[in-house]
Amino acid sequence: MSGLITPMALRVAVTLGLPDRLRDNPATARELAPELEVDPLALDLLLAHLTTLGVAERTASGYRTTDFGALLGAGAGNGLNNLLHHDSAAGRADLAFVDLVHSVRTGEPAYPVRYGQDFWTDLAGQRHLRDAFDQQMTDRMRNWVPQIVRNYDWSRFGTLVDVGGGHGSLLAAILTANPAMRGHLVELEDTAAGARAVLGLYGLGGRTEVTGGSFFDPLPTGGDAYLLFDVLHDWDDEQAHRILARCAEAGDRVLVVESLGESTEFDLVMLVHFGGRDRGLHDFERLASAHGLKLESVTQVTGGRSLLEFTR
Known part of the structure; x- marks a missing residue:
């Protein structure tokens, strides 16, 4: 109940686009790293944990998204990708939970503590966040x-x-x-x-x-x-x-x-x-x-x- 590792691993996987990228085209961490502009060793550690979770699997060609992991894809039709992506309205807002203690102490939102302005002002200034929020509501x-x-x-x-x-x-x-x-x-x-x-x-x-x-x-x-x-x-x-x-x-x-x-x-x-x-x-x-x-x-x-x- 107290672990942050798996929830954050799933969010990072979605943010990097791994469920879609590896659906039909398996690849190793070393092959993927330059494409995604990430560290190959760190990516391999992430993919290993995603394999433990059943989101990815190892094949002779590298890591591949499982049918279960495909539920995190942008086109899965369940809205999960939009909820978990670090640069969507909901995924970005959920990261403010690291400052939950501020909200409990003050009764105020934690979002401005992390981002310097409230949620709605953020949406007004970044069209892609507004679009993600509208899609989330739909x-x-x-x-x-x-x-x-x-x-x-x-x-x-x-x-x-x-x-x-x-x-x-x-x-x-x-x-x-x-x-x-x-x-x-x-x-x-x-x-x-x-x-x-x-x-x-x-x-x-x-x-x-x-x-x-x-x-x-x-x-x-x-x-x-x-x-x-x-x-x-x-x-x-x-x-x-x-x-x-x-x-x-x-x-x-x-x-x-x-x-x-x-x-x-x-x-x-x-x-x-x-x-x-x-x-x-x-x-x-x-x-x-x-x-x-x-x-x-x-x-x-x-x-x-x-x-x-x-x-x-």
């Missing part, structure tokens, strides 16, 4: 979207405003299943451009609008419901109040989809990365009440997510 949603669409009556709303809706995969699925609905997605401009493309691929351009902007700024008015999916847990109470205030001033119904504090591990991730946390039901009621919003219903929409419906 990967997370893949298995949840059908459940969310099925387990809640979205047809009650004429227009749904998805606040911080990423590339729009959830909004697209909701609108596809409910042809009478319209949608409006709000996201930072770089991500909003991707959302326009995704919604267009679904043939929803005529029923959707995408606004580039922050949920800390005034939101488009006229929506029947304002959806915050996995947004509030990224923020401390002060910032969560600001987001809810914007939703409440734009409309009379706010839909909050979150985990209700069911994962202790995820709580620490939110703390270290963002200074946020999962919250319990009463925490959300307390936050919402400050903006004239009262809890109307709670609906479990996935195995780990509940939809809290608040009305003015």
Whole structure:
């Protein structure tokens, strides 16, 4: 439980591209080292441990990625490569766990201690991190979207405003299943451009609008419901109040989809990365009440997510 060696070995293997590089073309550490610009002896030590783990295997031609190790490849379709790579949003953020003691002592994120600025500022300044984060969110949603669409009556709303809706995969699925609905997605401009493309691929351009902007700024008015999916847990109470205030001033119904504090591990991730946390039901009621919003219903929409419906 206390060992750091194997988790870091897997992350370095992904960062160096070893699972993909060695999938169909076995090579020795000495052959690979110049190509990857690494030390051959150190690389051999890493590959030996990856062999112990079953991620790689020795052949007459050198090391080769196993079928198990191929699950770490960029094209494996499970999102692991994006989560573990040192230069992706999630992989980079996880390295801040070396400063967990700072977060525990102060209640503040550890990310700025390691990188000199907060997570969101880092994403704003490095497009590849923003793209990796957007892909991470899309990967997370893949298995949840059908459940969310099925387990809640979205047809009650004429227009749904998805606040911080990423590339729009959830909004697209909701609108596809409910042809009478319209949608409006709000996201930072770089991500909003991707959302326009995704919604267009679904043939929803005529029923959707995408606004580039922050949920800390005034939101488009006229929506029947304002959806915050996995947004509030990224923020401390002060910032969560600001987001809810914007939703409440734009409309009379706010839909909050979150985990209700069911994962202790995820709580620490939110703390270290963002200074946020999962919250319990009463925490959300307390936050919402400050903006004239009262809890109307709670609906479990996935195995780990509940939809809290608040009305003015």
